[in-house]
Amino acid sequence: MQIINNSRSDAPYKRKIKIHSKIERDKDGKMQLSWQTLHNLEKEYGDSFFILDLRQFETNYKEFLQGFRSIYPNTNLGYSYKTNYIPKLCQTVHSMGGYAEVVSQMEYDLAVSIGVPPTRIIFNGPLKQQEDLENAILAGSIVNLDCLEEVEMVEALANRLPEQKIAVGLRCNFEIDTTRISRFGFDVAAGELDQAFQRLTELNNCTVDGLHCHISTSARSTESYSRRTQKIIELTDYYFKEKQPRFIDIGGGFYGKMTDDLKSQFDGYIPNYQEYAQAVAPQLKSKYPGDSGPELIIEPGVAVVSDVLNFAAKVVGLKTVRSRQIALVVGSVHNVKPTGTDKNLSLRVYRDEENSAQRKLAGPVDIVGYTCMEHDCLYKDYPGEIGIGDYTVVENMGAYTVVFKPPFIRANPPIISYDSIQDEYQLIRRRETSEDVFSTYIL
Ligand SMILES: Cc1ncc(COP(=O)(O)O)c(C=O)c1O
16 A cells, blocks of 8 residues: 655655755754744745654654663564654654554554554554454554454454464553543453453464553653553463463553743653653563563653654734734644643744844734634743744644644645754655645535
8 A cells, every 4th residue: 555645746845955054952952943044944845834853753762762671671662653643753663663553544554655564563542443453463463452342353353264363462441540531441340351351262263462551641650650560460460371471562641851841831740761661661670580571562652752843933924903912923723732732832933133124023922823713822922022034933843733733724834854964854744735635525
């Protein structure tokens, strides 16, 4: 299947360019943009765009995984496609040895299309259709079943192909002192996991290879990771008495790196990579002290991707309505907060200081977007100066942004990848056209 458009007509977009605007990094490794760099990029790519920091993604991937591997070497990372499925990121994960963690056939197709072998795909999620589930199992993917209906699908497959060896994983649902009752996986306390095991092991040609859990909590605390690890080890002790599991998968949901002003908006402590590794990996190490323990799988999305994308939008309009000062940018709150988070964005304004004829406003200014919605405000009461031709840049845009953005009112901006070692920019998603948006409708 070829779902990425690699046709000839895209060839002009694929060249890598140098615009003599090397982006330096600060002491924390963050990209240091400037008005001139953004202006040069505008000339090439238009007045709004995402900038992907591929090297930062690689750094995060290595650091996060290394934290776990330094304690429990048999750890692997499955990157959560849903968090940000920019194919360039997914390809990078594959080239670094990671699994593709997918939750739909659409994401599965993407993984295959960029060259990930099925054996390096983990298929999770609550909805797998019979054909998709069967194909994934037969191709050797790790398929973590979520409910008894999926057990039935496996039974149908096993009975139809009695000579075929079938292996699956099971997602467990247990309490770890959270207020929300999760809808995912087999309810351990109610005996659903037991039922699933029983039914699958009654099939002569089916094995359960491992256990999975993913529990999203608002605090994302290290304690919750200690607890889920302890629980899943207890369950493997119980269900894998004769033979240890092939894998133990503790899911994702970890915090990523963030700017200080974003951090200050969270009530609780924001653990770092090492602290998460410390909450999980020593428990596996003490349970399996040798080299042949089960594979530990971690499935981060946010943790490795949140800080690798910035969104830049040019300031194109200024107005004052009674007491309210307003700056209009070529972007929208739907580009930067499509999930509707209540957190304020880390927004910086890059000023065109040398333009003396520039029209400008002195704060407080509301920085608003292109939609016709009153709520489309990217930043309320920006305190500094802002003028026509400046650029606003929102940081920490990597998680649940481009995958969530609907084609509301305006087509999507392009995504540019910056390679700081080669000092090269590459377009990795072209600007969408009206035709792209309307091409699936039928007149
Ligand atoms: C099964 C599974 N694994 C991993 C993730 C990634 O979570 P996050 O992006 O919060 O790390 C999710 C997100 O919902 C998930 O459902």
